[in-house]
Amino acid sequence: MAINPVPDHVPPEMVRDFSLFTSPGMPPTPNGDPHAAVACAHDGPPIFYSPYNTQDGRGTWVITRAADQRKVLQDTETFSSHRSIFSSILGETWPTIPLELDPPAHGAFRSLLSPLLSPKRVTALEPAVRERAIALIDRITASATSCDVMKDFAFPFTVSIFLRFLGLPDQGLDTFVGWAKDLLHGDDVERPVAARKIVAFIDELATNRRKNPVDDLMTFIVQAQIEGRQLTDGEIRGIGVLVFVAGLDTVAAAIGFDLAYLARNLKDQELLRSEPDRILLATEELLRAYPPIQLIRVATKDIDFEGAPIRKGDYVSCATMIANRDPEEFESPNTVDLAREHNRHAAFGYGPHRCLGSHLARREIVIGLEEWLARIPTFRIKEGTAPITCGGHVFGIENLILDWS
Amino acid sequence: MRIIVHNAKCQGHARCWAQAPDIFKLDDDGYILPGDIQVAEGEQLLASQGARSCPERALEVDRTSAARFEPAAMQPRTGEA
Numbered sequence: 281m282a283i284n285p286v287p288d289h290v291p292p293e294m295v296r297d298f299s300l301f302t303s304p305g306m307p308p309t310p311n312g313d314p315h316a317a318v319a320c321a322h323d324g325p326p327i328f329y330s331p332y333n334t335q336d337g338r339g340t341w342v343i344t345r346a347a348d349q350r351k352v353l354q355d356t357e358t359f360s361s362h363r364s365i366f367s368s369i370l371g372e373t374w375p376t377i378p379l380e381l382d383p384p385a386h387g388a389f390r391s392l393l394s395p396l397l398s399p400k401r402v403t404a405l406e407p408a409v410r411e412r413a414i415a416l417i418d419r420i421t422a423s424a425t426s427c428d429v430m431k432d433f434a435f436p437f438t439v440s441i442f443l444r445f446l447g448l449p450d451q452g453l454d455t456f457v458g459w460a461k462d463l464l465h466g467d468d469v470e471r472p473v474a475a476r477k478i479v480a481f482i483d484e485l486a487t488n489r490r491k492n493p494v495d496d497l498m499t500f501i502v503q504a505q506i507e508g509r510q511l512t513d514g515e516i517r518g519i520g521v522l523v524f525v526a527g528l529d530t531v532a533a534a535i536g537f538d539l540a541y542l543a544r545n546l547k548d549q550e551l552l553r554s555e556p557d558r559i560l561l562a563t564e565e566l567l568r569a570y571p572p573i574q575l576i577r578v579a580t581k582d583i584d585f586e587g588a589p590i591r592k593g594d595y596v597s598c599a600t601m602i603a604n605r606d607p608e609e610f611e612s613p614n615t616v617d618l619a620r621e622h623n624r625h626a627a628f629g630y631g632p633h634r635c636l637g638s639h640l641a642r643r644e645i646v647i648g649l650e651e652w653l654a655r656i657p658t659f660r661i662k663e664g665t666a667p668i669t670c671g672g673h674v675f676g677i678e679n680l681i682l683d684w685s
Numbered sequence: 686m687r688i689i690v691h692n693a694k695c696q697g698h699a700r701c702w703a704q705a706p707d708i709f710k711l712d713d714d715g716y717i718l719p720g721d722i723q724v725a726e727g728e729q730l731l732a733s734q735g736a737r738s739c740p741e742r743a744l745e746v747d748r749t750s751a752a753r754f755e756p757a758a759m760q761p762r763t764g765e766a
């Protein structure tokens with residue numbers, strides 16, 4: 281493992297041996313609990329420096345308190361989102377959009393996309409989402425009393441809804457899931473290959489929709505206008521790639537972690553099954569306990585932030601899984617309490633980049649859990665199997681073999 | 686009771702609306718409409734729960750009954766309060 285030299289301006293006492301990539305529980309671990317593993321960040325100072333905390337091995341400041349993360353993420357002038365996480369895999373520097381643009385440029389693109397994912401729009405999608413969940417679960421129960429939830433339910437469910445939103449046919453599903461896996465959890469060879477395939481695919485789709493418009497997201501983007509002009513090829517690519525990556529893996533991971541929790545906590549499982557009205561609130565608690573994303577910002581100027589001498593160009597990490605275990609924000613943060621109220625968790629981030637897909641993601645998780653619990657009797661993790669979990673920019677769960685025989 | 690709405694802080698999480706759709710009205714993109722909210726007698730608990738569910742702290746509960754008269758101006762959606 282390459283360790284970067286710690287920059288001179290970082291006081292040695294602020295450096296901690298902590299990493300979302302290499303700390304215990306972060307590499308693929310059977311029966312791991314990476315979210316609990318990072319909660320230990322709260323045993324130390326509220327802000328510290330981690331010498332190895334991005335996919336490409338950079339050091340970052342780690343902001344542990346939810347209140348401080350809110351400050352960082354709301355202050356886009358000091359903490360920029362322009363860091364080319366995706367394109368740097370290809371050795372390039374273009375931004376994914378709107379994720380890696382700062383205000384004011386960010387606003388125009390965000391306004392373009394937000395009506396497509398608004399609470400109202402998502403309500404209209406609900407019947408299709410439910411129908412898809414039921415069809416998949418019925419197919420599983422028709423022939424088995426055990427399955428790999430990730431492969432047989434979580435991915436096909438969330439990705440097919442998402443493909444419908446993008447206007448893509450279901451038969452690409454396995455290919456797309458494979459690309460997402462390689463991109464998020466692959467090695468140095470797999471990641472650029474996957475990134476290149478995704479870019480080529482989006483470029484081709486844009487060209488195609490320009491020639492043959494249909495009623496889908498990509499057609500909407502190639503025809504859209506901002507500030508009185510059409511979008512450039514680069515902007516179309518930036519949006520297409522982001523939407524593709526943002527929705528592919530996150531919801532599936534959330535459903536996987538949630539069902540793994542319920543498989544291990546039969547009382548809670550039975551409670552939600554017998555009183556499904558509780559699922560709405562429980563979903564928020566599970567999003568708090570098992571959020572998938574680490575957010576990164578880049579300092580645009582020197583600033584002393586809550587005692588940390590942050591210098592221009594420094595990376596600043598706001599890991600939602602750390603904020604969500606902040607004892608100053610949540611009572612008994614390491615206890616999952618499915619009836620927790622006033623749950624202002626950070627799973628979807630804070631500030632102007634707050635997840636645009638949050639309303640859709642929430643509906644998918646709630647409906648997925650409702651239909652799963654209504655149709656599958658008491659389930660446990662199949663004896664002799666172990667779900668493999670991992671940390672990183674996006675926390676994941678690779679397999680989850682459940683058994684209800 | 687009144688809810689003071691800090692529109693500049695609202696990022697469209699729609700958590701307030703999820704708690705009390707009749708009290709917290711959103712625009713078509715899912716952001717809260719401008720203007721403070723006068724809460725009717727009987728709806729105070731629901732309103733304060735809605736306000737307390739805002740992740741951005743954009744909703745402030747004002748328990749004094751004195752109403753302010755200047756309407757809250759439409760503000761840009763930037764990060765600063």
Ligand code: HEM
Pocket residue numbers: 361377378379380390397522523526527528530531534571572573575576600626627628629630632633634635636637638640641
């Ligand atoms: C449980 C599932 C999901 C979680 C936990 C999640 C989380 C997040 C987070 C934390 C951010 C903020 C990133 C930052 O500030 O740097 C974000 C941004 C975003 N997400 Fe999600 N997301 C999920 C699902 C989705 C889905 C299904 C979609 C699309 C349909 C989506 C679309 C987006 C977009 C477009 C942005 C960028 C918004 C902007 O920059 O203004 N997300 N997401």
Ligand code: SF4
Pocket residue numbers: 694695696697698699700701702709715716717738739740741742743744
């Ligand atoms: S919960 Fe807060 S951020 Fe979300 S819509 Fe309501 S006021 Fe806006």
